Amino acid sequence: MRQIKSSSPLKGEITIPGDKSISHRSIMFGALAKGVTSVRHFLEGADCLSTIGCFRQMGIEIQKESDGRILVHGKGIRGLTAPAATLDVGNSGTTTRLISGILSAQNFTSVLSGDASLNSRPMGRIIHPLSMMGAQIKSLRGNDCAPLQIDGRMDLHGIHYDSPVASAQVKSAILLAGLYADRETSVHEPALSRNHTELMLSQFGADLHTEILKDGSAEIRISPCEELYAQDILVPGDISSAAYFIAAALLVPGSEVLIKNVGINETRAGILKVCKDMGADITYLNQNQGAGEPTADLLVRSSSLHGVCIEGTVIPTLIDEIPMIAVLAAFAKGQTIIRDAAELKVKETDRIRTVTENLKAMGADVTPTDDGMIIQGGKPLHGAEIHPYMDHRIAMAFAVAGLASEGETTILEEQCVDVSYPGFFEALHTLTV
Numbered sequence: 550m551r552q553i554k555s556s557s558p559l560k561g562e563i564t565i566p567g568d569k570s571i572s573h574r575s576i577m578f579g580a581l582a583k584g585v586t587s588v589r590h591f592l593e594g595a596d597c598l599s600t601i602g603c604f605r606q607m608g609i610e611i612q613k614e615s616d617g618r619i620l621v622h623g624k625g626i627r628g629l630t631a632p633a634a635t636l637d638v639g640n641s642g643t644t645t646r647l648i649s650g651i652l653s654a655q656n657f658t659s660v661l662s663g664d665a666s667l668n669s670r671p672m673g674r675i676i677h678p679l680s681m682m683g684a685q686i687k688s689l690r691g692n693d694c695a696p697l698q699i700d701g702r703m704d705l706h707g708i709h710y711d712s713p714v715a716s717a718q719v720k721s722a723i724l725l726a727g728l729y730a731d732r733e734t735s736v737h738e739p740a741l742s743r744n745h746t747e748l749m750l751s752q753f754g755a756d757l758h759t760e761i762l763k764d765g766s767a768e769i770r771i772s773p774c775e776e777l778y779a780q781d782i783l784v785p786g787d788i789s790s791a792a793y794f795i796a797a798a799l800l801v802p803g804s805e806v807l808i809k810n811v812g813i814n815e816t817r818a819g820i821l822k823v824c825k826d827m828g829a830d831i832t833y834l835n836q837n838q839g840a841g842e843p844t845a846d847l848l849v850r851s852s853s854l855h856g857v858c859i860e861g862t863v864i865p866t867l868i869d870e871i872p873m874i875a876v877l878a879a880f881a882k883g884q885t886i887i888r889d890a891a892e893l894k895v896k897e898t899d900r901i902r903t904v905t906e907n908l909k910a911m912g913a914d915v916t917p918t919d920d921g922m923i924i925q926g927g928k929p930l931h932g933a934e935i936h937p938y939m940d941h942r943i944a945m946a947f948a949v950a951g952l953a954s955e956g957e958t959t960i961l962e963e964q965c966v967d968v969s970y971p972g973f974f975e976a977l978h979t980l981t982v
């Protein structure tokens with residue numbers, strides 16, 4: 550457990566660990582490519598280590614160099630070998646869903662299983678479209694959750710799938726299976742979800758096209774692929790992790806923090822737009838197009854915030870940041886409404902419940918709804934005992950809430966932050982002394 554006290558101004562600069570979504574993909578696509586993929590600024594969080602563990606179990610050599618680079622010795626698109634044991638996907642939804650697309654097309658059987666949270670998250674959303682492609686996937690407990698048994702097939706068909714959710718994990722699972730299909734595969738999603746798979750797979754040599762339709766929905770097409778080719782990847786800082794420092798600097802009066810080299814891909818940067826709409830003082834410096842993913846340094850100064858309405862196509866671009874945004878809203882003047890965010894219910898926890906329960910414990914006026922929450926901001930918050938229920942994003946969002954509240958806040962299960970940000974509390978501490 551970790552004690553957090555109300556803080557003096559945050560000052561200084563910080564470099565954020567690598568993006569979790571991009572780190573996962575660098576290992577997966579590197580494993581399927583011909584040659585050695587080098588990954589700089591890889592996130593060594595528990596989720597990405599689960600991905601590394603799974604590919605090692607399938608015969609891929611992955612090593613860390615003394616300069617910190619991760620080298621993935623890819624064996625080509627058909628080079629994976631049958632794992633001797635169950636693949637341990639830990640707490641990671643991204644590992645589970647993306648790898649399922651790949652495993653559906655292998656010439657071996659595999660079983661995937663994770664921790665209690667992971668094994669209760671919905672997998673029907675990938676079982677259904679992958680089965681349409683001819684995949685053989687069984688939920689071993691018959692509840693559409695992991696453990697999953699995947700009997701790989703070499704004869705997948707290309708399909709068109711109209712996805713009911715804007716989910717990069719669903720989209721990516723289908724596109725990855727589509728690499729191996731007999732014809733083009735396409736996915737339509739109600740709003741464009743994070744597009745790291747499309748950007749990085751193209752860089753590795755796959756043929757992908759994205760079309761944004763008039764109503765804001767998106768269609769992504771992929772052609773079957775003979776071979777992918779190893780790449781040098783530089784992973785940008787994770788905007789989802791930067792979110793905690795952006796919020797801390799905004800909330801604690803007198804703060805000024807420079808957050809270096811943050812990924813600002815439009816399909817991820819919704820939090821920046823929302824913060825600006827709330828009145829935040831954030832300046833972009835050193836903008837860089839870099840290796841396919843745009844980055845910037847963010848200069849954040851404490852600001853007086855006001856409530857906003859967050860809904861529609863912006864939701865997928867900030868879905869993991871909603872716990873932090875809800876805390877910001879509790880400190881902002883006036884009402885904030887978050888809607889169209891029912892996906893929050895199927896993350897590591899039901900984040901509508903865990904966010905509203907913990908905000909209430911700190912004295913906030915918040916009402917959960919079916920697809921979000923309504924927050925009457927501006928009441929002073931007080932310290933409380935915070936229950937993350939092992940959800941890393943809840944632990945970090947409420948540590949920041951504690952910095953801006955009266956008295957002492959206790960974050961239980963502090964170690965859960967290791968899923969996406971090992972060293973988070975120490976990093977926060979360096980800015981508050």
Ligand SMILES: O=C(O)C1=C[C@@H](OP(=O)(O)O)[C@@H](O)[C@H](O)C1
Pocket residue numbers: 569570571642643715716717718719721742743868869892
């Ligand atoms: O593809 C990815 O890397 C991710 C997609 C999102 O999940 P969904 O696709 O379920 O929305 C996000 O919440 C998760 O943290 C990472």
Ligand SMILES: C=C(OP(=O)(O)O)C(=O)O
Pocket residue numbers: 596640641642643644869896897942969
């Ligand atoms: C939802 C998350 O991750 P995943 O789905 O990969 O477990 C997250 O990191 O907030």
